[in-house]
Amino acid sequence: MPAEALVPTSAEEAARLYGDGEGVVVFAGGTILLPEISAGRLKPERALMLHKSGLDGISTDGGTIRIGAMTPVSALVGGPSELISRFAENVGDGEVRRSATVGGNLCATAGVGAQRGDLGAPLIALGARVRSTGKGGERTEPVEDFLAGDRSGRLVLEVELDAPSGKWGAETLRRRHAHSYAIANVAVASNGGGLRIGVSGVGPTAVRARAAEQSRNPDDVLRDVEPVDDAVASAEYRRKMLPVLLRRALDQLETA
Amino acid sequence: MKAVGARLPRYDGLGHVTGRTQFVDDVRVGRTLWVKALRSPHHHAAITSMETSKAEKLKGVHAIVTCADVPKNVYGHLEALGVPADEPLLADGEVRYKGQPIAAVAAESEEAARAAVEAIEISFEEREPLFDIRKALDGEAPQIHQWGNVYPHYGPYNHRRVRKGDIEWAFENADAIVEGVYRPQAIEQMPMETQVALAVPEASGRLTIYSCTQAMYFSMGVVAAHLQVPLNKLKFIGGTVGGGFGGKVDTAADTVCALLALKSRRPVKWRWTREEEFLASSTRAPWHIEIADAVTNDGWILGRRMLTLHDSGAYSRFSPYGVTKHAFHHTGAYTIPNLRFDGFVVYTNRVPTTAMRGFGVTSVSFAVETHLTRVAHAIGMDPWQLRLKNANRIGDTSGNGVAMKDPSTVPVTLAAAERVGVELPAEFRQMTPEPRSGDLLPEHLREQQRLNGEDS
Amino acid sequence: MKLTVNGIEQEIFSPPLTPLLHVLRDELDVTSPKAGCQQGGCGTCTVLIDGEPRRSCLTAVAAVDGSEITTLEGLGEPEQLSPVQAAFHERYAAQCGFCTPGMVVAATALIERKGGPVERDEVLEALGGHYCRCTGYVKIVDAVMAASRGQTGAREDEPETGEEAPVMIPGSPA
Numbered sequence A: 001m002p003a004e005a006l007v008p009t010s011a012e013e014a015a016r017l018y019g020d021g022e023g024v025v026v027f028a029g030g031t032i033l034l035p036e037i038s039a040g041r042l043k044p045e046r047a048l049m050l051h052k053s054g055l056d057g058i059s060t061d062g063g064t065i066r067i068g069a070m071t072p073v074s075a076l077v078g079g080p081s082e083l084i085s086r087f088a089e090n091v092g093d094g095e096v097r098r099s100a101t102v103g104g105n106l107c108a109t110a111g112v113g114a115q116r117g118d119l120g121a122p123l124i125a126l127g128a129r130v131r132s133t134g135k136g137g138e139r140t141e142p143v144e145d146f147l148a149g150d151r152s153g154r155l156v157l158e159v160e161l162d163a164p165s166g167k168w169g170a171e172t173l174r175r176r177h178a179h180s181y182a183i184a185n186v187a188v189a190s191n192g193g194g195l196r197i198g199v200s201g202v203g204p205t206a207v208r209a210r211a212a213e214q215s216r217n218p219d220d221v222l223r224d225v226e227p228v229d230d231a232v233a234s235a236e237y238r239r240k241m242l243p244v245l246l247r248r249a250l251d252q253l254e255t256a
Numbered sequence B: 001m002k003a004v005g006a007r008l009p010r011y012d013g014l015g016h017v018t019g020r021t022q023f024v025d026d027v028r029v030g031r032t033l034w035v036k037a038l039r040s041p042h043h044h045a046a047i048t049s050m051e052t053s054k055a056e057k058l059k060g061v062h063a064i065v066t067c068a069d070v071p072k073n074v075y076g077h078l079e080a081l082g083v084p085a086d087e088p089l090l091a092d093g094e095v096r097y098k099g100q101p102i103a104a105v106a107a108e109s110e111e112a113a114r115a116a117v118e119a120i121e122i123s124f125e126e127r128e129p130l131f132d133i134r135k136a137l138d139g140e141a142p143q144i145h146q147w148g149n150v151y152p153h154y155g156p157y158n159h160r161r162v163r164k165g166d167i168e169w170a171f172e173n174a175d176a177i178v179e180g181v182y183r184p185q186a187i188e189q190m191p192m193e194t195q196v197a198l199a200v201p202e203a204s205g206r207l208t209i210y211s212c213t214q215a216m217y218f219s220m221g222v223v224a225a226h227l228q229v230p231l232n233k234l235k236f237i238g239g240t241v242g243g244g245f246g247g248k249v250d251t252a253a254d255t256v257c258a259l260l261a262l263k264s265r266r267p268v269k270w271r272w273t274r275e276e277e278f279l280a281s282s283t284r285a286p287w288h289i290e291i292a293d294a295v296t297n298d299g300w301i302l303g304r305r306m307l308t309l310h311d312s313g314a315y316s317r318f319s320p321y322g323v324t325k326h327a328f329h330h331t332g333a334y335t336i337p338n339l340r341f342d343g344f345v346v347y348t349n350r351v352p353t354t355a356m357r358g359f360g361v362t363s364v365s366f367a368v369e370t371h372l373t374r375v376a377h378a379i380g381m382d383p384w385q386l387r388l389k390n391a392n393r394i395g396d397t398s399g400n401g402v403a404m405k406d407p408s409t410v411p412v413t414l415a416a417a418e419r420v421g422v423e424l425p426a427e428f429r430q431m432t433p434e435p436r437s438g439d440l441l442p443e444h445l446r447e448q449q450r451l452n453g454e455d456s
Numbered sequence C: 001m002k003l004t005v006n007g008i009e010q011e012i013f014s015p016p017l018t019p020l021l022h023v024l025r026d027e028l029d030v031t032s033p034k035a036g037c038q039q040g041g042c043g044t045c046t047v048l049i050d051g052e053p054r055r056s057c058l059t060a061v062a063a064v065d066g067s068e069i070t071t072l073e074g075l076g077e078p079e080q081l082s083p084v085q086a087a088f089h090e091r092y093a094a095q096c097g098f099c100t101p102g103m104v105v106a107a108t109a110l111i112e113r114k115g116g117p118v119e120r121d122e123v124l125e126a127l128g129g130h131y132c133r134c135t136g137y138v139k140i141v142d143a144v145m146a147a148s149r150g151q152t153g154a155r156e157d158e159p160e161t162g163e164e165a166p167v168m169i170p171g172s173p174a
């Protein structure tokens, strides 16, 4: 049975059609979902297609940047945050990025052989917040809390962050090919006295590295994350490289 | 000689750049059914039961084939050369690699075919798999074939062997013995076009098969043999191949499509997914190669002992031929008068391996060239000079006794040295492929010169 | 649903979540976009959607309802090749030809966007997601650069391969 497609033409309609998310598959860019559907591994009964929902676009009001869930990753390359751009430009290639969305990137789960959701690292480092709706209504929470929580039953509407003003550092490790998924991503940002560290690509979701933030000791990042084995790299290699990447990213803060 | 050196347009170039080239998947025939296969989820198992009746009743399903539907289920490319075949087209009673086809369905749509595959009831009794060729010869290793774990049909032997000169003498008279182990790994050929075939039953009773094979007449013979029909019942259309690199020498999709087309009386198409291509199509073989060279301090290779284990995967396909080529090339481009080579085709529960770009030769070249540099380092000699000194010359004999008429080792090595800016002493720069003489004709190489003389 | 494919408006009857690739190939018989992987990883299915190169295997047809689609068939005829097609043909940038539809379409969009000569690193960036297993990429990159410079037409000279061919991994810095 082909899926029933719901095509809302506004954010409100999207939220209403989504309801508490029961039995609805959110279809954003489809770069993850569509291959699963055409291979017959995923057979959604109802798909909420967001391409006409108006949930795309980047706006700045006051000191706040708002990135709609349906904003293509390509729009973040050279966009309002250089740190986010650094990671956005590594997602797939230009053609994939034109379809891939920010909401899909945040809600992506690990693939068969690789981790996804690269943008989590810079968003966490910049203190970004996710506005979502679903069971129990709308709520806004830090990206790290959204990722650590139960995401099923949530429809992401947008991501918001304070216009970056401080210093930042970024390190990504991947093979030299346009399609290589990350082995590890580290993003750091400091604003005034505060340091925030986001890590992605080493496990199923991006994580905020609080222990390392506190001690500023790169080795402590291994207390915050549990790297996994996949087709891209071994957990052992990730464990070896993560502190190295974090040290380099922190060095960038010093010299920025 | 209008073509040599001229810049001619490709005959198929215009079609390629305008999107008009018709690959197998692009051929449109009305009422074509889609094929999907039930593949083994296990590396090694007995099939304890299989029931297709539920699947057959599903909407849109037109035909299902299992081993019982194949007139001659076990057939191999080398059978015509007297080599008994070992591979069933569709698994019969047991599976020996993950992804091995067991049954195939032709249905109205890809989705319907997939649903039917899922509806086939099957149960297995898993067996211990074998993946490491080095363990294949152990007594306790799982046994994969009726023949054991080694392909046994090299004349009177169970392996390809080369014996030349007096290997004992070489090792007794060596100043040094340099050993090395080399293990080139499996590689997926990965053509951009996955395996695909379209079989169309014609009103005339013939079957037209659109094939992406690299070897049309092999495929024709294989399909005819499995179907047990004369060749004139088959019409093959091919030659437009979306990349093969060796991976389309074995017949992959043609035969199953032919069977399903005959059974359903409809055109059927089987296009493998990229996953199937990676998980179930053949790869280049992994190899285990051990070399011991008997060398003198002044850079002569007196003798070579070599053992090769070629990982054939679950079935032999072209592997015996690959090992034969490997054996012919096991001295590389160099003259070694005393040899003892043993090459085994070993079965494991990996996907069957096959040709890829220099079948059997790339592996041995990698090992031999790496080893020569190792030898050079061991005796403190420049690796270029070691190669040039032992390079094949006119009149030298290859491992299998062929006298060299026009060996290119010397000019090629000199050209390579020049390109990378290596400066060689004049005596090396001036070398040619001409027959050995003077310092380059030591006592141990005289014998082979004389032998040649007598032979010819 | 409606699509304008190579200038011709077509009504579409496939279900909304059908990949555009399948709509083109199986509903409209436009077969130049190829199903190399059907999961976004190879670039053989790339088409222009309102002028932008995107993967048709990753695109649900409903999401591009009303769009203009251009495939390789729509860029030129055998008797009247587009500059990129001519350069690919003259410079042997198509071997088996299976990757060619995606390559030419993506390269055409790159040159259009730039509006003038494109450099090697720009080609590598734009074609970085396209696999070719035959050519080794050198001739493809040369062809795109040549097309962007108008260097097409009868060529009796030796190919202008520029500097000695570097070892290239698509997507990596040259």
Ligand SMILES: Cc1cc2nc3c(=O)[nH]c(=O)nc-3n(C[C@H](O)[C@H](O)[C@H](O)COP(=O)(O)OP(=O)(O)OC[C@H]3O[C@@H](n4cnc5c(N)ncnc54)[C@H](O)[C@@H]3O)c2cc1C
Pocket: A025, A026, A027, A028, A029, A030, A031, A032, A033, A034, A069, A070, A073, A090, A091, A092, A093, A096, A099, A100, A101, A102, A103, A104, A105, A106, A107, A108, A109, A115, A116, A117, A118, A119, A154, A155, A156, A157, A179, A180, A181, A182, C039, C040, C041
């Ligand atoms: C060749 C290739 C390379 C890739 N490389 C990378 C890479 O380097 N890094 C990386 O991070 N990813 C990569 N990806 C994965 C993917 O493209 C991106 O993660 C992308 O951002 C996913 O977005 P999407 O809109 O396409 O997601 P979709 O496929 O539409 O959805 C993905 C998941 O998120 C859910 N979802 C989507 N939007 C929302 C929403 N607003 N609210 C709630 N749930 C939602 C969907 O239900 C689904 O479960 C790659 C993909 C391909 C094909």
Ligand code: FES
Pocket: C034, C035, C036, C037, C038, C039, C040, C041, C042, C043, C044, C045, C046, C055, C056, C057, C058
């Ligand atoms: S088929 Fe679409 S990218 Fe491979």
Ligand code: FES
Pocket: B192, B242, B243, C093, C094, C095, C096, C097, C098, C099, C100, C131, C132, C133, C134, C135
């Ligand atoms: S020409 Fe064959 S894949 Fe590119």
